Amino acid sequence: MAVTVKTFASASEAAGALSLDRTARYLGGGTLVMRALNEGDVSISTVVRAQDQALTRIDASGPRITLGAGVTFARVLAERDLAFLHAPARSIGGPAVRNMGTVGGNLFAPNPYGDFTVALLALDATVAVQGGFGSRDIPIEEFLQARERQAGTLVLSVSCTRPASSETFRYRKIARIKPKGGSVITLAAHLPISGGRIAGARIALGSMAPTQIRARAAERALEGRSLDAATIAVAASAATEGTSPSDNALGSAWYRREIVGVHLRRLLSGQD
Amino acid sequence: MSKIPLQFRHNGRDVAIFVDGGTNLLVALRELIGDMTPKFGCGQGGCGTCGVLIDGELHLSCLTLAESVAGRSVETLDGMKQGPNLHPLQRAFADNFAAQCGYCTPGMLMAAKALLDRNPSPSRDEVIEAISGNICRCTGYEPIINAILAAAGGRVSA
Numbered sequence: 001m002a003v004t005v006k007t008f009a010s011a012s013e014a015a016g017a018l019s020l021d022r023t024a025r026y027l028g029g030g031t032l033v034m035r036a037l038n039e040g041d042v043s044i045s046t047v048v049r050a051q052d053q054a055l056t057r058i059d060a061s062g063p064r065i066t067l068g069a070g071v072t073f074a075r076v077l078a079e080r081d082l083a084f085l086h087a088p089a090r091s092i093g094g095p096a097v098r099n100m101g102t103v104g105g106n107l108f109a110p111n112p113y114g115d116f117t118v119a120l121l122a123l124d125a126t127v128a129v130q131g132g133f134g135s136r137d138i139p140i141e142e143f144l145q146a147r148e149r150q151a152g153t154l155v156l157s158v159s160c161t162r163p164a165s166s167e168t169f170r171y172r173k174i175a176r177i178k179p180k181g182g183s184v185i186t187l188a189a190h191l192p193i194s195g196g197r198i199a200g201a202r203i204a205l206g207s208m209a210p211t212q213i214r215a216r217a218a219e220r221a222l223e224g225r226s227l228d229a230a231t232i233a234v235a236a237s238a239a240t241e242g243t244s245p246s247d248n249a250l251g252s253a254w255y256r257r258e259i260v261g262v263h264l265r266r267l268l269s270g271q272d
Numbered sequence: 273m274s275k276i277p278l279q280f281r282h283n284g285r286d287v288a289i290f291v292d293g294g295t296n297l298l299v300a301l302r303e304l305i306g307d308m309t310p311k312f313g314c315g316q317g318g319c320g321t322c323g324v325l326i327d328g329e330l331h332l333s334c335l336t337l338a339e340s341v342a343g344r345s346v347e348t349l350d351g352m353k354q355g356p357n358l359h360p361l362q363r364a365f366a367d368n369f370a371a372q373c374g375y376c377t378p379g380m381l382m383a384a385k386a387l388l389d390r391n392p393s394p395s396r397d398e399v400i401e402a403i404s405g406n407i408c409r410c411t412g413y414e415p416i417i418n419a420i421l422a423a424a425g426g427r428v429s430a
Contacts, residue, residue, distance in 0.1 A: 097332070
């Protein structure tokens with residue numbers, strides 16, 4: 001079925017069009033919306049696009065980095081200043097998908113996708129969105145909780161603070177097919193250290209709930225402690241708390257609950 | 273609903289077509305231009321057989337909105353051979369038995385071309401990474417990897 005495609009020069013015009021027509025879908029890299037059209041999704045009657053350079057801008061020079069929503073994973077990988085995001089970017093798709101898929105689109109990618117968003121959730125990113133009445137910044141956790149109600153708004157960019165070192169930010173994706181494949185589970189941990197102790201731990205999980213979630217019980221187990229074997233064991237045993245994984249072709253809910261603690265322990269221990 | 277006029281470069285030649293809103297590039301190439309070399313596989317981004325180069329970058333044509341290539345250059349397998357001569361990658365695929373049923377071959381060749389265009393002497397791992405978005409159910413990948421390395425003048429394992 002033919003759909004109406006509306007292309008705008010600016011992101012704000014596109015956001016205006018989305019706010020006026022809540023059934024319209026924004027087309028970024030195409031890996032979600034074109035797929036839905038190929039599958040005959042008749043709920044999409046209007047597709048909105050924007051050819052705004054601001055959406056593809058990368059600001060990675062300072063301590064706080066900002067990625068335009070239209071930045072592709074290939075561009076993240078080409079940016080030396082974004083080395084801390086290379087592991088999550090590389091874990092997505094093959095080269096063609098990384099040339100197309102975008103940071104903004106990944107926020108909407110359902111399980112078993114959305115791995116980059118797991119990293120952004122652990123990094124406490126901020127999502128800049130524009131609705132009909134201007135733009136605002138939303139903490140990524142709040143954004144994800146309301147993801148299904150984001151119709152009518154356009155994601156402009158995401159930003160986060162650069163982790164202090166490669167040790168303080170860790171990422172792990174478990175897939176059945178290497179080097180690419182959908183996620184069985186995905187884990188990311190941000191472990192800022194202050195005076196030898198963890199201060200402000202954030203652990204994010206993918207494919208453990210309908211959207212990416214934080215493992216708050218595991219975070220509490222780490223907070224204020226040093227990253228030793230006993231602390232890691234307590235955090236790992238708390239990894240399933242608050243999760244609600246589903247069965248899919250890549251793994252059962254039971255299997256995901258069984259392995260999430262094992263992989264969190266390996267991630268925190270620095271094991272491969 | 274009215275058709276949308278679309279112009280782009282297809283294998284070095286300017287083409288002009290009319291597409292329906294929402295038409296993907298794969299349908300435009302196969303049904304409107306008659307270039308049957310990119311194949312329809314999964315329609316989801318999982319198989320890679322619809323791979324084409326857009327301004328030299330590997331993209332999946334089935335997930336590309338046709339009108340997004342307006343004014344851009346699209347290369348498909350149909351443009352790979354040079355006159356009557358096969359491209360070195362095509363020759364290497366034939367010599368190394370890298371095509372069996374042949375369905376994945378167009379995407380494999382385009383992914384390999386995207387690699388060799390920017391990295392003329394890749395390592396084996398780089399070749400594996402370059403075709404990691406392409407599924408082959410016949411060959412077990414080894415002959416394909418060897419063919420790409422052979423075309424690059426690299427080492428070919430027995």
